[in-house]
Amino acid sequence: xxxLTQSPGTVSLSPGDRATLxxxxxxxxxxxxxxxxxxxxxxxxxxxxxGTSHRATGIPxxxxxxGSGTEFTLTISRLEPEDFAAYFCQQYGTLPLTFGGGTKVDx
Amino acid sequence: QVTLEESxxxxxxxxxxxxxxxxxxGFSLNTRGVGVGWLxxxxxxxxxxxxxxxxxxxxxxxxxxxxxxxITKDTSKRQVVLTMTNMDPVDTGTYYCAYRAVDGPWRYWGxxxxxxxxx
Numbered sequence: 001x002x003x004l005t006q007s008p009g010t011v012s013l014s015p016g017d018r019a020t021l022x023x024x025x026x027x028x029x030x031x032x033x034x035x036x037x038x039x040x041x042x043x044x045x046x047x048x049x050x051g052t053s054h055r056a057t058g059i060p061x062x063x064x065x066x067g068s069g070t071e072f073t074l075t076i077s078r079l080e081p082e083d084f085a086a087y088f089c090q091q092y093g094t095l096p097l098t099f100g101g102g103t104k105v106d107x
Numbered sequence: 108q109v110t111l112e113e114s115x116x117x118x119x120x121x122x123x124x125x126x127x128x129x130x131x132x133g134f135s136l137n138t139r140g141v142g143v144g145w146l147x148x149x150x151x152x153x154x155x156x157x158x159x160x161x162x163x164x165x166x167x168x169x170x171x172x173x174x175x176x177x178i179t180k181d182t183s184k185r186q187v188v189l190t191m192t193n194m195d196p197v198d199t200g201t202y203y204c205a206y207r208a209v210d211g212p213w214r215y216w217g218x219x220x221x222x223x224x225x226x
Contacts, residue, residue: 001170035212037154044203044216045154056214088154092212096169097144097156 002026002091004100012106019076021103023089028069033093036065036074039102040085048087049074079105109133111143111204111217119194119224129187129204129217136162136182140209143187145178148219149200158189159207196224 003026013019023034031052037045047056049065052072062077076083084107089100115127127145134141144159158178159167168176177190187204201221205213 033210037213044219045213046216047212047214050212050214090154090212092207092210095167097159099154099156101153 001096002029002094002098004089004091004098006087006089006100006103008103009101010104010106013079014107015079015081017079019074019079019083019105021074021076021087021105023067023072023074023100025070025072025091029072029091030093031068033091034065034067034072035090035092036063037088037090038083038085039088045088076105109206109215111206111215113202113204113217113220115202115220115222117221117223119222120226121195121224123194125189125191125194125198125222127189127191127202127204127220127222129189131185131187131204131206134206136160136180136185136187138162142207143180143204144207144213145187145189145202145204146213147198147200147202149197152200154203157191157202160187194224198222199224 005024007022034052036049039045053065064075066073086102086104088102111131142161145157148154158176160178175192180187201219203219204217206215
């Protein structure tokens, strides 16, 4: 099983700040199969990024993803009030499909 | 547009069997490459993938829960059903169904249904 470790667990930032979220895999992942999701309280996750760096439909360009091998990063260039949420990475290339433990972006 | 919606009991007793239904629209589970899966999230915790069924009736399960899970589809009713046996309080959480196409990410999600396991 590929274990994904996200850091930090929680980060406190302000609107306008830059957020950098990390996702580390226990073994190498093809960049094709790494996704990021955003989840707000009481809501289902929403797909943000797939294939490491491709934004899903309707996702603003302040969200960007980079990485390769075992190290992946989600960057939010300038936080908007609606971006304060939890973020999860996921690998979908190898069964079992696994998620990271999440990073909460707090005000 | 693609929509999914989960339904099932909110409260289940320990040792009982849980049956959840995912009703979907906006796509066909006859289309090559399409899959529908189930995931869950304990309160305040991360997401776990449970099971996945494909257009060709191929099925995959989480290894840790495989003995307890069965996933089936009814293409004509546009439904996917998950059964989980021998429910335990640790199975409490929100259960989601989601759409996946051609080995892609979980692109569309249902709103989720809360399941509480308690006597």
